[in-house]
Amino acid sequence: MTAAVLYTGLLLVLFVRVQDPAHAPAEPPRPEADEPLWLVGLHHALFYVLLLGSPVERLLLGGPEEQRGLGFVLFGAGVVGYRLAVRALGDSVSPFIAPRSGQPLVTGGPYRWIRHPMYLAQALVAVGAPLALGVRWLRLLAVPAVLVLAARVLLEERALARAFPEYPQYAARTKRVVPFLY
Numbered sequence: 776m777t778a779a780v781l782y783t784g785l786l787l788v789l790f791v792r793v794q795d796p797a798h799a800p801a802e803p804p805r806p807e808a809d810e811p812l813w814l815v816g817l818h819h820a821l822f823y824v825l826l827l828g829s830p831v832e833r834l835l836l837g838g839p840e841e842q843r844g845l846g847f848v849l850f851g852a853g854v855v856g857y858r859l860a861v862r863a864l865g866d867s868v869s870p871f872i873a874p875r876s877g878q879p880l881v882t883g884g885p886y887r888w889i890r891h892p893m894y895l896a897q898a899l900v901a902v903g904a905p906l907a908l909g910v911r912w913l914r915l916l917a918v919p920a921v922l923v924l925a926a927r928v929l930l931e932e933r934a935l936a937r938a939f940p941e942y943p944q945y946a947a948r949t950k951r952v953v954p955f956l957y
Contacts, residue, residue, distance in 0.1 A: 779830070781847060782907060786826060789854045789900070792861075804869035814926060815870060821920040822901065828913050829905045838909030846906025853899030859885050860893035872927060873934045880939040888954045890945070891931070894924045895952050928952060 794800060806812060832838070861868050863884025869875050885892035901920040905913050928951065936942045951957055 778843065778847075778908065782830065782850075782904075785847075785850055785854050785904075789826075789857060801866040801875075804871055804875050806871045807873040810871050810873055811930065814923065814930070815872065818920075818923045818927060819870070821916055821923060822897065825901055825913060825916050825920060826904055829908045829910045832910040832913050833908040836911070838911055840909055842906050843909050846903045846908070849899045849903025850907045851903070853896045853901075853903055856885065856892055856896030856899065860896055864893075872930045874938045876938075880935070880941060880945065882945055882949075887949070889950050889952055890935075891928050891952050894928055898924055898952075 806815075863886055864881050867875055867878040867881050874880075889895065898921050901917045901924075905917060932946070932951075936946075939945075
C-alpha cells in the first residue's frame with residue numbers, strides 16, 4: 776500500500792504545476808514549421824504509457840519486489856530533477872525541440888552544470904517508475920524512451936545553436952547530459 780501512495784505522490788509532483796498568481800502565464804508555446812511533431816508525440820506517448828501503465832500492469836500481473844527501492848530512488852531523483860529544470864527554465868519551458876522565441880538561453884540552476892537536465896531527469900523517471908512498481912513488461916519501454924530522449928538532445932543542440940549565438944561557448948563549458956562526464 777505504501778508503494779502505491781509513494782508512486783501516486785511522485786506522479787502528482789511530476790504532473791501538477793502550481794502557478795504563481797502574481798506571475799502572468801506565458802503565451803502557450805507553438806511549434807516551429809520544421810518541428811518534428813512525430814518525435815514530440817512519441818516522446819510524450821512513451822512516457823504516459825510508462826507512468827500510467829505501470830500501476831495497471833502491477834495491479835493485473837503483479838511483479839517482483841527486488842529493485843523496487845532502487846526504482847523509487849531513481850523515480851524520485853528524476854521527479855526532483857525535472858521540477859528543478861522546469862523552475863530554471865521558467866517561461867522558456869516548452870514541449871517542443873526548438874526554443875521559444877523571445878526567450879533567453881537559460882544557463883542557471885541545473886543548466887549551469889549540464890545542458891539537458893530535464894532529459895536526464897526524464898531518463899531517470901523512465902527507468903525508475905517501472906522498477907519502483909516491479910513491473911516486467913512495461914519496463915522494456917524504458918529503452919525506446921531513453922532513445923527518444925537521446926534523439927531530442929541531438930536535435931535540440933542544433934536548434935539551440937541556431938537560435939543563440941552564445942550557445943557554442945555555453946556548450947564548450949558544460950557537459951551535455953551527465954555532470955562531469957558527458
